[in-house]
Amino acid sequence: MSSTKNIFAVFKREFFSYFNSPVAYVILVIYLLAVMGFCFFFGGFLSTDDASLTRPFFMWHPWIYMVLAPAVGMKLWSEEHRLGTMELLMTMPISPWQAILGKFFAAAMVWLIALTLTFPIVWTVSYLGEPDSGPILSSYVASYFYAISCLAVTSAVSAFTRSQVICFIISVAICLVLTLLGMQQVVDAIIKSLPASMEDTVRFISYLCFLSHFYDMSKGLLVFRDILYFASVITFCLMITHYAIQSKRA
Protein backbone atom coordinates (compact mmCIF):
# COMPACT_ATOMS: atom_id res chain seq x y z
CA MET A 1 0.00 0.00 0.00
CA SER A 2 2.74 2.43 0.98
CA SER A 3 4.68 1.49 -2.16
CA THR A 4 1.68 2.53 -4.30
CA LYS A 5 1.51 5.80 -2.36
CA ASN A 6 5.23 6.40 -2.89
CA ILE A 7 4.93 5.72 -6.62
CA PHE A 8 1.95 8.07 -6.78
CA ALA A 9 3.82 10.82 -4.87
CA VAL A 10 6.74 10.64 -7.32
CA PHE A 11 4.32 10.41 -10.25
CA LYS A 12 2.44 13.52 -9.12
CA ARG A 13 5.62 15.59 -8.68
CA GLU A 14 7.00 14.53 -12.03
CA PHE A 15 3.73 14.91 -13.92
CA PHE A 16 3.08 18.42 -12.62
CA SER A 17 6.70 19.40 -13.29
CA TYR A 18 5.97 18.83 -17.01
CA PHE A 19 3.04 21.19 -16.85
CA ASN A 20 4.69 23.73 -14.49
CA SER A 21 7.14 24.47 -17.29
CA PRO A 22 6.49 24.99 -21.02
CA VAL A 23 7.96 21.53 -21.82
CA ALA A 24 4.71 19.57 -21.97
CA TYR A 25 2.78 22.31 -23.79
CA VAL A 26 5.47 22.78 -26.44
CA ILE A 27 5.78 19.04 -27.03
CA LEU A 28 2.01 18.52 -27.16
CA VAL A 29 1.58 21.32 -29.70
CA ILE A 30 4.47 20.12 -31.88
CA TYR A 31 3.19 16.56 -31.68
CA LEU A 32 -0.35 17.49 -32.69
CA LEU A 33 0.87 19.73 -35.52
CA ALA A 34 3.19 16.98 -36.71
CA VAL A 35 0.66 14.10 -36.67
CA MET A 36 -2.04 16.20 -38.31
CA GLY A 37 0.38 17.76 -40.79
CA PHE A 38 1.76 14.40 -41.88
CA CYS A 39 -1.74 12.96 -42.04
CA PHE A 40 -3.17 15.68 -44.30
CA PHE A 41 -0.14 16.70 -46.38
CA PHE A 42 1.83 13.46 -46.77
CA GLY A 43 -0.60 10.71 -45.80
CA GLY A 44 -3.22 11.76 -48.30
CA PHE A 45 -5.97 11.54 -45.69
CA LEU A 46 -8.54 13.32 -47.87
CA SER A 47 -7.53 11.73 -51.19
CA THR A 48 -7.52 8.15 -49.90
CA ASP A 49 -10.81 6.54 -50.62
CA ASP A 50 -10.66 4.59 -47.41
CA ALA A 51 -12.22 5.28 -44.01
CA SER A 52 -9.22 3.92 -42.22
CA LEU A 53 -6.57 5.74 -40.25
CA THR A 54 -3.83 3.12 -40.42
CA ARG A 55 -1.99 4.40 -43.48
CA PRO A 56 -2.58 8.15 -43.51
CA PHE A 57 -2.44 8.73 -39.75
CA PHE A 58 -0.72 6.03 -37.69
CA MET A 59 2.10 5.14 -40.09
CA TRP A 60 3.86 8.45 -39.27
CA HIS A 61 3.72 8.02 -35.51
CA PRO A 62 6.95 6.00 -35.04
CA TRP A 63 8.98 8.71 -36.79
CA ILE A 64 7.50 11.41 -34.62
CA TYR A 65 8.00 9.45 -31.39
CA MET A 66 11.58 8.80 -32.35
CA VAL A 67 12.29 12.51 -31.76
CA LEU A 68 9.58 13.67 -29.37
CA ALA A 69 9.59 10.78 -26.87
CA PRO A 70 13.26 11.44 -25.98
CA ALA A 71 12.36 15.14 -25.64
CA VAL A 72 9.83 14.20 -22.96
CA GLY A 73 12.01 11.62 -21.24
CA MET A 74 15.43 13.28 -21.34
CA LYS A 75 14.91 15.11 -18.07
CA LEU A 76 13.74 12.05 -16.12
CA TRP A 77 17.08 11.27 -14.45
CA SER A 78 19.53 13.69 -16.07
CA GLU A 79 17.80 16.54 -14.26
CA GLU A 80 18.02 14.71 -10.93
CA HIS A 81 21.77 14.21 -11.46
CA ARG A 82 22.28 17.83 -12.51
CA LEU A 83 20.32 19.41 -9.64
CA GLY A 84 21.70 16.99 -7.05
CA THR A 85 18.15 16.02 -6.06
CA MET A 86 19.07 12.40 -6.76
CA GLU A 87 20.72 12.39 -3.34
CA LEU A 88 17.56 13.73 -1.78
CA LEU A 89 15.31 11.24 -3.54
CA MET A 90 17.50 8.23 -2.83
CA THR A 91 17.74 9.03 0.88
CA MET A 92 13.96 9.12 1.21
CA PRO A 93 12.31 5.95 2.54
CA ILE A 94 11.36 4.77 -0.94
CA SER A 95 12.93 2.09 -3.10
CA PRO A 96 14.67 3.00 -6.38
CA TRP A 97 12.00 0.99 -8.22
CA GLN A 98 9.22 3.13 -6.77
CA ALA A 99 11.00 6.27 -7.99
CA ILE A 100 11.67 4.74 -11.42
CA LEU A 101 8.06 3.66 -11.89
CA GLY A 102 6.61 6.94 -10.59
CA LYS A 103 8.72 8.96 -13.01
CA PHE A 104 8.09 6.63 -15.94
CA PHE A 105 4.33 6.63 -15.40
CA ALA A 106 4.34 10.45 -15.28
CA ALA A 107 6.11 10.69 -18.65
CA ALA A 108 3.84 7.95 -20.03
CA MET A 109 0.83 9.98 -18.90
CA VAL A 110 2.03 12.93 -21.00
CA TRP A 111 1.88 10.63 -24.05
CA LEU A 112 -1.54 9.35 -23.06
CA ILE A 113 -2.77 12.95 -23.04
CA ALA A 114 -1.05 13.60 -26.37
CA LEU A 115 -2.72 10.61 -28.00
CA THR A 116 -6.09 11.47 -26.46
CA LEU A 117 -5.85 14.95 -28.00
CA THR A 118 -5.75 13.40 -31.47
CA PHE A 119 -9.44 12.41 -31.07
CA PRO A 120 -10.67 14.97 -33.68
CA ILE A 121 -9.17 12.82 -36.45
CA VAL A 122 -11.19 9.81 -35.29
CA TRP A 123 -14.28 11.99 -35.03
CA THR A 124 -13.59 13.33 -38.58
CA VAL A 125 -13.15 9.89 -40.13
CA SER A 126 -16.29 8.66 -38.38
CA TYR A 127 -18.17 11.66 -39.76
CA LEU A 128 -16.87 11.15 -43.32
CA GLY A 129 -17.23 7.39 -43.49
CA GLU A 130 -17.79 4.24 -41.54
CA PRO A 131 -14.42 3.14 -40.25
CA ASP A 132 -13.76 -0.19 -38.61
CA SER A 133 -13.17 0.65 -34.98
CA GLY A 134 -10.99 -2.48 -34.40
CA PRO A 135 -7.92 -1.35 -36.36
CA ILE A 136 -8.25 2.19 -34.98
CA LEU A 137 -8.27 0.94 -31.41
CA SER A 138 -5.39 -1.51 -31.95
CA SER A 139 -3.42 1.19 -33.79
CA TYR A 140 -3.88 3.53 -30.86
CA VAL A 141 -2.61 0.81 -28.50
CA ALA A 142 0.35 0.13 -30.84
CA SER A 143 1.08 3.84 -31.11
CA TYR A 144 1.01 4.26 -27.33
CA PHE A 145 3.28 1.27 -26.75
CA TYR A 146 5.68 2.65 -29.34
CA ALA A 147 5.78 6.03 -27.58
CA ILE A 148 6.38 4.60 -24.13
CA SER A 149 8.97 2.14 -25.43
CA CYS A 150 10.96 5.10 -26.81
CA LEU A 151 10.39 6.73 -23.43
CA ALA A 152 11.77 3.69 -21.60
CA VAL A 153 14.88 3.78 -23.80
CA THR A 154 15.31 7.47 -22.92
CA SER A 155 14.81 6.74 -19.23
CA ALA A 156 17.67 4.23 -19.34
CA VAL A 157 19.97 6.63 -21.17
CA SER A 158 19.12 9.55 -18.86
CA ALA A 159 20.08 7.48 -15.82
CA PHE A 160 23.67 7.39 -17.11
CA THR A 161 24.19 11.09 -17.83
CA ARG A 162 23.61 14.49 -16.23
CA SER A 163 23.42 16.18 -19.63
CA GLN A 164 19.97 16.34 -21.18
CA VAL A 165 21.46 17.15 -24.60
CA ILE A 166 23.62 14.03 -24.59
CA CYS A 167 20.68 11.99 -23.36
CA PHE A 168 18.47 13.34 -26.16
CA ILE A 169 20.99 12.67 -28.93
CA ILE A 170 21.81 9.13 -27.78
CA SER A 171 18.14 8.26 -27.22
CA VAL A 172 17.12 9.53 -30.68
CA ALA A 173 19.97 7.52 -32.21
CA ILE A 174 18.87 4.31 -30.43
CA CYS A 175 15.20 4.87 -31.34
CA LEU A 176 16.22 5.59 -34.93
CA VAL A 177 18.11 2.29 -35.16
CA LEU A 178 15.24 0.39 -33.52
CA THR A 179 12.86 1.95 -36.05
CA LEU A 180 14.97 1.73 -39.21
CA LEU A 181 15.93 -1.90 -38.65
CA GLY A 182 12.24 -2.73 -38.67
CA MET A 183 11.72 -1.28 -42.17
CA GLN A 184 11.50 -3.88 -44.92
CA GLN A 185 13.48 -1.74 -47.40
CA VAL A 186 16.34 -1.25 -44.93
CA VAL A 187 16.37 -4.95 -44.02
CA ASP A 188 16.47 -5.93 -47.72
CA ALA A 189 19.33 -3.51 -48.36
CA ILE A 190 21.31 -4.90 -45.44
CA ILE A 191 20.67 -8.50 -46.54
CA LYS A 192 21.89 -7.67 -50.05
CA SER A 193 25.13 -6.20 -48.75
CA LEU A 194 25.88 -9.14 -46.45
CA PRO A 195 26.64 -12.81 -47.21
CA ALA A 196 23.54 -14.98 -47.70
CA SER A 197 24.28 -16.90 -44.50
CA MET A 198 23.59 -13.76 -42.48
CA GLU A 199 20.01 -13.38 -43.75
CA ASP A 200 18.37 -15.21 -40.86
CA THR A 201 20.36 -13.23 -38.31
CA VAL A 202 19.41 -9.92 -39.94
CA ARG A 203 15.75 -10.92 -40.07
CA PHE A 204 15.86 -11.97 -36.42
CA ILE A 205 17.41 -8.63 -35.41
CA SER A 206 14.81 -6.86 -37.51
CA TYR A 207 12.09 -8.80 -35.72
CA LEU A 208 13.44 -7.56 -32.39
CA CYS A 209 12.96 -3.94 -33.50
CA PHE A 210 9.97 -1.77 -32.72
CA LEU A 211 8.59 -1.15 -36.19
CA SER A 212 7.64 -4.70 -37.24
CA HIS A 213 5.62 -5.17 -34.03
CA PHE A 214 3.99 -1.78 -34.52
CA TYR A 215 2.87 -2.75 -38.05
CA ASP A 216 1.54 -6.10 -36.83
CA MET A 217 -0.53 -4.43 -34.14
CA SER A 218 -1.80 -1.59 -36.33
CA LYS A 219 -3.28 -4.11 -38.79
CA GLY A 220 -6.13 -4.52 -36.37
CA LEU A 221 -4.93 -7.44 -34.35
CA LEU A 222 -4.14 -6.92 -30.71
CA VAL A 223 -1.69 -9.79 -30.67
CA PHE A 224 -0.62 -10.78 -27.20
CA ARG A 225 2.85 -11.58 -28.59
CA ASP A 226 3.39 -7.96 -29.70
CA ILE A 227 2.09 -6.50 -26.46
CA LEU A 228 4.41 -8.87 -24.61
CA TYR A 229 7.26 -7.69 -26.83
CA PHE A 230 6.74 -4.00 -26.00
CA ALA A 231 6.21 -4.82 -22.30
CA SER A 232 9.52 -6.75 -22.32
CA VAL A 233 11.35 -3.85 -23.98
CA ILE A 234 9.98 -1.43 -21.38
CA THR A 235 10.83 -3.76 -18.48
CA PHE A 236 14.33 -4.32 -19.84
CA CYS A 237 14.96 -0.57 -20.23
CA LEU A 238 13.65 0.16 -16.74
CA MET A 239 15.94 -2.56 -15.38
CA ILE A 240 18.86 -0.81 -17.06
CA THR A 241 17.66 2.44 -15.46
CA HIS A 242 17.69 0.69 -12.07
CA TYR A 243 21.16 -0.70 -12.72
CA ALA A 244 22.50 2.75 -13.72
CA ILE A 245 21.06 4.39 -10.60
CA GLN A 246 22.38 1.70 -8.30
CA SER A 247 25.81 1.64 -9.93
CA LYS A 248 26.22 5.36 -9.24
CA ARG A 249 25.60 4.65 -5.57
CA ALA A 250 27.83 1.58 -5.34
Place this chain on the structure above:
Amino acid sequence: MIQVKDLRKMFGSKVAVDGVTFNVKRGEVLGFLGPNGAGKSTTMRMVTGYFNPTAGSVLVGGVDMLEKPELAKSCLGYLPENAPLYSDMSVVGFLGFTAELRGLYGAAKMKAVDRALDTCFLDSVRNQSVDTLSKGYRHRTCFAQSIIHDPEVLILDEPTDGLDPNQKHEVRNLIKRMGETKAIVFSTHILEEVEAVCSRAIIIDHGKIVADGTPADLKRRAPGADAIHVVIRGFAGSGIRAELEKIIGVEKIEPKSCDDSSFSGRVLSTHKIKPSELALEIAALVSAKSWKLEELHREEGRLDEVFRSITRSDVV
Protein backbone atom coordinates in the same frame (compact mmCIF):
# COMPACT_ATOMS: atom_id res chain seq x y z
CA MET B 1 20.72 6.10 17.67
CA ILE B 2 23.51 5.95 15.09
CA GLN B 3 26.03 3.13 15.19
CA VAL B 4 28.72 3.21 12.53
CA LYS B 5 31.23 0.39 12.51
CA ASP B 6 34.37 0.00 10.40
CA LEU B 7 32.88 1.93 7.54
CA ARG B 8 34.97 1.83 4.40
CA LYS B 9 34.38 3.26 0.95
CA MET B 10 36.53 2.90 -2.12
CA PHE B 11 36.09 4.70 -5.43
CA GLY B 12 38.08 2.50 -7.79
CA SER B 13 41.46 2.13 -6.12
CA LYS B 14 41.08 5.33 -4.09
CA VAL B 15 40.16 4.86 -0.44
CA ALA B 16 37.74 7.66 0.50
CA VAL B 17 36.73 6.39 3.94
CA ASP B 18 38.92 3.98 5.83
CA GLY B 19 37.49 2.18 8.84
CA VAL B 20 35.39 4.91 10.44
CA THR B 21 33.64 3.89 13.67
CA PHE B 22 31.48 6.09 15.90
CA ASN B 23 28.21 6.11 17.83
CA VAL B 24 25.80 8.98 18.41
CA LYS B 25 23.28 8.87 21.25
CA ARG B 26 19.99 10.72 21.60
CA GLY B 27 20.63 14.21 22.94
CA GLU B 28 24.07 14.36 21.36
CA VAL B 29 25.16 16.82 18.67
CA LEU B 30 28.21 15.47 16.88
CA GLY B 31 30.32 17.88 14.86
CA PHE B 32 32.07 16.34 11.90
CA LEU B 33 35.25 18.20 11.03
CA GLY B 34 37.91 17.69 8.45
CA PRO B 35 39.71 19.30 5.53
CA ASN B 36 38.13 19.27 2.08
CA GLY B 37 38.19 15.77 0.60
CA ALA B 38 38.77 14.15 3.99
CA GLY B 39 35.74 11.87 3.61
CA LYS B 40 33.10 13.75 5.64
CA SER B 41 30.41 13.90 2.95
CA THR B 42 31.13 10.34 1.79
CA THR B 43 30.69 9.09 5.36
CA MET B 44 27.44 11.02 5.68
CA ARG B 45 26.21 9.66 2.37
CA MET B 46 26.83 6.13 3.61
CA VAL B 47 25.11 6.81 6.93
CA THR B 48 22.05 8.13 5.06
CA GLY B 49 22.01 5.19 2.66
CA TYR B 50 22.85 7.14 -0.49
CA PHE B 51 26.17 5.37 -0.98
CA ASN B 52 26.57 1.70 -0.33
CA PRO B 53 29.66 1.12 1.80
CA THR B 54 32.46 -1.10 0.46
CA ALA B 55 32.65 -2.62 3.95
CA GLY B 56 31.29 -1.98 7.43
CA SER B 57 27.84 -1.41 8.84
CA VAL B 58 25.48 1.46 9.65
CA LEU B 59 22.64 1.12 12.13
CA VAL B 60 20.12 3.96 12.42
CA GLY B 61 17.68 3.62 15.29
CA GLY B 62 18.84 0.01 15.62
CA VAL B 63 17.94 -0.78 11.98
CA ASP B 64 20.62 -1.91 9.55
CA MET B 65 20.84 0.50 6.61
CA LEU B 66 21.94 -2.24 4.22
CA GLU B 67 19.36 -4.83 5.25
CA LYS B 68 16.29 -2.60 5.66
CA PRO B 69 17.15 0.68 3.93
CA GLU B 70 13.61 2.05 3.74
CA LEU B 71 12.92 1.48 7.43
CA ALA B 72 16.29 2.91 8.46
CA LYS B 73 15.82 5.97 6.21
CA SER B 74 12.37 6.62 7.66
CA CYS B 75 13.85 7.60 11.04
CA LEU B 76 16.41 10.03 9.70
CA GLY B 77 16.33 13.45 8.11
CA TYR B 78 19.10 14.52 5.77
CA LEU B 79 20.28 17.87 4.49
CA PRO B 80 22.69 17.15 1.62
CA GLU B 81 25.61 19.40 0.78
CA ASN B 82 24.58 22.42 -1.37
CA ALA B 83 20.91 21.91 -0.38
CA PRO B 84 19.51 20.51 -3.66
CA LEU B 85 15.89 21.35 -4.51
CA TYR B 86 13.45 20.89 -7.38
CA SER B 87 13.56 24.34 -8.93
CA ASP B 88 10.18 24.01 -10.67
CA MET B 89 8.22 23.62 -7.41
CA SER B 90 6.94 26.08 -4.86
CA VAL B 91 8.29 25.91 -1.30
CA VAL B 92 5.03 24.51 0.05
CA GLY B 93 4.72 22.10 -2.90
CA PHE B 94 8.23 20.79 -2.34
CA LEU B 95 7.69 20.29 1.38
CA GLY B 96 4.34 18.60 0.66
CA PHE B 97 6.08 16.22 -1.74
CA THR B 98 8.77 15.29 0.80
CA ALA B 99 6.08 14.88 3.48
CA GLU B 100 4.24 12.40 1.24
CA LEU B 101 7.44 10.43 0.67
CA ARG B 102 7.75 10.35 4.46
CA GLY B 103 4.29 8.79 4.68
CA LEU B 104 2.39 11.92 5.74
CA TYR B 105 -0.92 12.63 4.01
CA GLY B 106 -3.97 14.85 4.46
CA ALA B 107 -4.18 16.85 7.68
CA ALA B 108 -0.97 15.30 9.05
CA LYS B 109 0.87 16.45 5.94
CA MET B 110 -0.46 20.02 6.16
CA LYS B 111 0.40 20.18 9.86
CA ALA B 112 3.94 18.90 9.22
CA VAL B 113 4.45 21.38 6.36
CA ASP B 114 3.20 24.30 8.47
CA ARG B 115 5.41 23.29 11.39
CA ALA B 116 8.50 23.01 9.16
CA LEU B 117 7.71 26.38 7.51
CA ASP B 118 7.33 27.94 10.92
CA THR B 119 10.49 26.38 12.39
CA CYS B 120 12.64 27.47 9.46
CA PHE B 121 11.08 30.95 9.12
CA LEU B 122 9.80 30.23 5.61
CA ASP B 123 6.23 31.39 5.98
CA SER B 124 6.80 34.58 3.95
CA VAL B 125 7.97 32.56 0.90
CA ARG B 126 5.66 29.55 1.22
CA ASN B 127 4.06 29.98 -2.21
CA GLN B 128 7.18 31.27 -3.95
CA SER B 129 8.85 29.17 -6.63
CA VAL B 130 12.09 27.59 -5.43
CA ASP B 131 14.11 28.98 -8.35
CA THR B 132 13.31 32.55 -7.29
CA LEU B 133 14.58 32.06 -3.72
CA SER B 134 17.83 33.50 -2.37
CA LYS B 135 20.54 31.09 -1.28
CA GLY B 136 19.63 31.46 2.38
CA TYR B 137 15.97 30.63 1.76
CA ARG B 138 16.91 27.71 -0.49
CA HIS B 139 19.11 26.35 2.26
CA ARG B 140 16.39 26.70 4.83
CA THR B 141 13.84 25.07 2.51
CA CYS B 142 16.08 22.03 2.19
CA PHE B 143 16.65 22.11 5.94
CA ALA B 144 12.86 22.19 6.41
CA GLN B 145 12.45 18.99 4.36
CA SER B 146 14.94 17.23 6.64
CA ILE B 147 12.82 17.94 9.74
CA ILE B 148 9.39 17.60 8.10
CA HIS B 149 8.72 14.22 9.75
CA ASP B 150 10.28 15.22 13.08
CA PRO B 151 12.99 12.54 12.78
CA GLU B 152 14.93 11.11 15.70
CA VAL B 153 18.18 11.33 13.74
CA LEU B 154 19.39 14.32 11.72
CA ILE B 155 22.34 14.28 9.35
CA LEU B 156 23.28 17.77 8.17
CA ASP B 157 26.05 18.33 5.64
CA GLU B 158 27.31 21.88 6.11
CA PRO B 159 23.96 23.30 7.25
CA THR B 160 25.22 26.89 7.59
CA ASP B 161 27.14 27.06 4.32
CA GLY B 162 26.24 30.20 2.38
CA LEU B 163 24.09 31.73 5.11
CA ASP B 164 24.54 35.27 6.41
CA PRO B 165 25.62 35.72 10.07
CA ASN B 166 22.04 36.16 11.29
CA GLN B 167 20.83 33.07 9.47
CA LYS B 168 23.84 31.11 10.76
CA HIS B 169 22.93 32.14 14.27
CA GLU B 170 19.31 31.03 13.76
CA VAL B 171 20.32 27.66 12.32
CA ARG B 172 22.85 27.05 15.10
CA ASN B 173 20.22 27.78 17.71
CA LEU B 174 17.81 25.47 15.91
CA ILE B 175 20.35 22.64 15.87
CA LYS B 176 21.18 23.20 19.51
CA ARG B 177 17.51 23.15 20.47
CA MET B 178 16.74 20.04 18.43
CA GLY B 179 19.90 18.38 19.72
CA GLU B 180 18.31 18.08 23.15
CA THR B 181 15.91 15.40 21.94
CA LYS B 182 17.53 14.04 18.76
CA ALA B 183 20.80 12.53 17.64
CA ILE B 184 22.41 15.02 15.27
CA VAL B 185 25.50 14.74 13.10
CA PHE B 186 26.60 17.81 11.21
CA SER B 187 29.66 18.66 9.23
CA THR B 188 31.19 22.10 9.10
CA HIS B 189 34.33 24.01 8.33
CA ILE B 190 33.52 26.66 10.91
CA LEU B 191 35.26 25.71 14.11
CA GLU B 192 33.50 28.17 16.39
CA GLU B 193 30.26 26.53 15.28
CA VAL B 194 31.48 23.29 16.83
CA GLU B 195 32.22 25.03 20.11
CA ALA B 196 28.83 26.76 20.06
CA VAL B 197 26.65 23.80 19.15
CA CYS B 198 28.32 20.40 19.54
CA SER B 199 28.48 18.20 22.55
CA ARG B 200 31.11 16.09 20.77
CA ALA B 201 33.36 16.48 17.75
CA ILE B 202 35.14 14.12 15.42
CA ILE B 203 38.00 15.19 13.19
CA ILE B 204 38.42 13.10 10.07
CA ASP B 205 41.43 13.22 7.77
CA HIS B 206 42.31 11.07 4.78
CA GLY B 207 39.24 8.94 5.51
CA LYS B 208 40.23 8.15 9.10
CA ILE B 209 39.10 9.50 12.46
CA VAL B 210 42.06 11.35 13.94
CA ALA B 211 40.34 12.89 16.97
CA ASP B 212 37.14 12.20 18.90
CA GLY B 213 36.01 14.03 22.03
CA THR B 214 34.16 16.99 23.47
CA PRO B 215 35.22 20.39 22.13
CA ALA B 216 36.85 21.08 25.52
CA ASP B 217 38.82 17.80 25.32
CA LEU B 218 39.98 18.62 21.82
CA LYS B 219 41.02 22.12 22.76
CA ARG B 220 43.26 20.66 25.45
CA ARG B 221 45.14 18.87 22.68
CA ALA B 222 46.12 22.19 21.11
CA PRO B 223 49.81 23.03 21.18
CA GLY B 224 50.23 25.43 24.09
CA ALA B 225 46.93 24.56 25.74
CA ASP B 226 47.01 25.13 29.54
CA ALA B 227 49.91 27.57 29.19
CA ILE B 228 49.89 30.49 31.63
CA HIS B 229 49.80 33.84 29.92
CA VAL B 230 51.44 36.59 31.99
CA VAL B 231 52.23 40.27 31.67
CA ILE B 232 54.60 41.45 34.43
CA ARG B 233 56.10 44.88 35.04
CA GLY B 234 59.28 44.90 37.15
CA PHE B 235 62.21 47.27 37.63
CA ALA B 236 65.35 47.87 35.61
CA GLY B 237 67.57 44.81 35.93
CA SER B 238 64.80 42.57 37.34
CA GLY B 239 65.61 39.65 35.00
CA ILE B 240 61.98 38.55 35.02
CA ARG B 241 62.43 35.80 32.44
CA ALA B 242 65.37 34.30 34.31
CA GLU B 243 63.37 34.33 37.54
CA LEU B 244 60.39 32.65 35.87
CA GLU B 245 62.66 29.92 34.53
CA LYS B 246 63.74 29.10 38.05
CA ILE B 247 60.21 28.07 39.08
CA ILE B 248 60.06 24.29 39.47
CA GLY B 249 57.78 22.79 36.85
CA VAL B 250 58.34 25.38 34.15
CA GLU B 251 59.05 23.59 30.93
CA LYS B 252 59.30 26.40 28.45
CA ILE B 253 58.92 30.12 28.23
CA GLU B 254 57.59 31.76 25.07
CA PRO B 255 58.01 35.51 25.37
CA LYS B 256 56.00 37.84 23.18
CA SER B 257 57.93 40.86 24.37
CA CYS B 258 60.66 40.81 26.96
CA ASP B 259 63.10 43.45 28.11
CA ASP B 260 65.08 44.41 31.15
CA SER B 261 62.08 45.53 33.19
CA SER B 262 59.01 43.75 31.77
CA PHE B 263 57.82 40.43 30.42
CA SER B 264 54.84 39.44 28.32
CA GLY B 265 54.34 35.90 27.09
CA ARG B 266 53.43 32.30 27.84
CA VAL B 267 54.81 29.99 30.50
CA LEU B 268 54.34 26.28 29.80
CA SER B 269 54.37 23.77 32.64
CA THR B 270 55.73 20.24 32.74
CA HIS B 271 53.43 17.37 33.68
CA LYS B 272 54.82 17.51 37.23
CA ILE B 273 52.83 20.61 38.10
CA LYS B 274 49.23 21.59 37.40
CA PRO B 275 48.68 24.79 35.43
CA SER B 276 46.73 26.24 38.38
CA GLU B 277 49.66 25.55 40.72
CA LEU B 278 52.06 27.16 38.25
CA ALA B 279 49.85 30.24 38.15
CA LEU B 280 49.99 30.45 41.96
CA GLU B 281 53.79 30.08 41.88
CA ILE B 282 54.08 32.93 39.38
CA ALA B 283 51.77 35.12 41.46
CA ALA B 284 53.84 34.36 44.56
CA LEU B 285 57.07 35.23 42.72
CA VAL B 286 55.63 38.54 41.53
CA SER B 287 54.50 39.36 45.07
CA ALA B 288 57.85 38.42 46.59
CA LYS B 289 59.74 40.59 44.12
CA SER B 290 57.26 43.49 44.45
CA TRP B 291 56.62 43.47 40.69
CA LYS B 292 53.31 44.40 39.16
CA LEU B 293 51.14 41.66 37.69
CA GLU B 294 49.12 43.13 34.83
CA GLU B 295 47.71 39.92 33.38
CA LEU B 296 47.63 36.26 34.40
CA HIS B 297 45.35 33.68 32.86
CA ARG B 298 45.32 30.09 31.75
CA GLU B 299 45.07 29.60 27.99
CA GLU B 300 42.39 27.16 26.88
CA GLY B 301 43.81 26.17 23.53
CA ARG B 302 42.03 26.78 20.27
CA LEU B 303 40.18 24.33 18.05
CA ASP B 304 41.75 25.71 14.89
CA GLU B 305 45.20 24.97 16.37
CA VAL B 306 44.10 21.41 17.16
CA PHE B 307 42.64 21.09 13.66
CA ARG B 308 45.83 22.31 12.02
CA SER B 309 48.10 20.21 14.19
CA ILE B 310 46.32 16.92 13.62
CA THR B 311 45.17 17.17 10.01
CA ARG B 312 47.92 16.77 7.52
CA SER B 313 47.25 19.48 4.97
CA ASP B 314 47.90 18.72 1.33
CA VAL B 315 48.29 22.43 0.66
CA VAL B 316 51.95 23.42 0.59
